[in-house]
Amino acid sequence: MKKLRFMVPCIVVFALILLCSVTYAQNGLRLVYLPGNATLHFVSPEPIQYADISTKELEGDLPIKNVLRLRLRDSVGHFNGGIVTIAGEKFIAQYQVVPGERNSPAQINIEPVDTRPLDIAGVSLSQNQLKRIALDLISRKAAAKVKKTNAFKMKGQVNQVYAFDDYFFLDVSFKNKTNLKYAIEDFRFKVDDQKVTKASNVQSVELRPVFTLLSVPSFAKSYRNVFVLKKLSFPGNKVLKIELSEQQPSGRIITLRLSYQDILSADPLPN
Structure with missing residues (x-):
């Protein structure tokens, strides 16, 4: 208790010195x-x-x-x-x-x-604020899968969709079950028609994340990242496509699809 009584005046004095400087x-x-x-x-x-x-x-x-x-x-x-x-x-x-x-x-x-x-x-949140939230999300154990897909001996999944203020936080991960390292060419987000036929005119709207937590050029076995999009809405006959493409010559493309209901069911940020 004596140490605490001594420290408090010292902190006050130090703050006054800084203020006076x-x-x-x-x-x-x-x-x-x-x-x-x-x-x-x-x-x-x-x-x-x-x-x-x-x-x-x-x-x-x-x-x-x-x-x-x-x-x-x-x-x-x-x-x-x-x-x-x-x-x-x-x-x-x-x-x-x-x-x-x-x-x-x-x-x-x-x-x-x-x-x-x-x-x-x-501008609702600064880049630093978005980074702090994304770091907190990726430090947590991946939640129950919202959506998943399998292709080319690879598994992709949206672990969770979080909503905060004017933003959606997408926690996405991929697992590579092959011995061939996956070199990332691009990561794209598009609002697209749910069903595409040869006779239909496809109207695709590409979205750009306002923040991406990690910049990873390639991965051998596993990949996880958090992407932040501005809040959006789209008709029920549309889906949000998350498309991961690989550099040539391999060119593997993995696509995840989120319905509008998945977006509406976004969880609030965990405490």
Whole structure:
């Protein structure tokens, strides 16, 4: 109990030190210092969708999707400062960048206190949020099969369909019973006619997942992945086709079909 009483004040003091180490300009923006010979890296908790630099004295780029790299232009003799705006999928943050000393931090982590919520039409969950949910689903034991198929000595199955917010999470797995490794050519999702005859005009609508958990080029014996689609509806005479195709020259194609009833029976995400 004594240790706990000692730790609480220490945590409070540490938080106050961090708070005091952050300074703000008169316009209310957090001050970030940039030495003339240094490079600043703004690290975002989610992919950066947009960045704006208010002055031509600075130049920036996105070396990776969640990092904004900032430096002075080579031709700049004197830096007067400027405002940097960074927008992620769910937030916007602004910083006042001013000339600084050599010992100024070279990395700025974008913290919640520096951000404001950003309402972008069509974006309900960020990529990081989708990834966390998909990782949780794939870490669980595969549930009862919703649909299964067998072809070319391979077994495919939809383990479960989950619904959350504006999304469907499809937990899909395949097993290869041959000694020939399966090299993945493509994974396609299409809303197609349930029954196709030679005389019918097939109207197929291809869907693109908004998120795919794993990027696996091939598998020897087993494969499992989680795909996220935006919520959809289609007539009862249509099916959602999940098509796994193999690279040539083998070209094995495995197709799973989900009815609209399967979609309507999607489970809520498990706790």
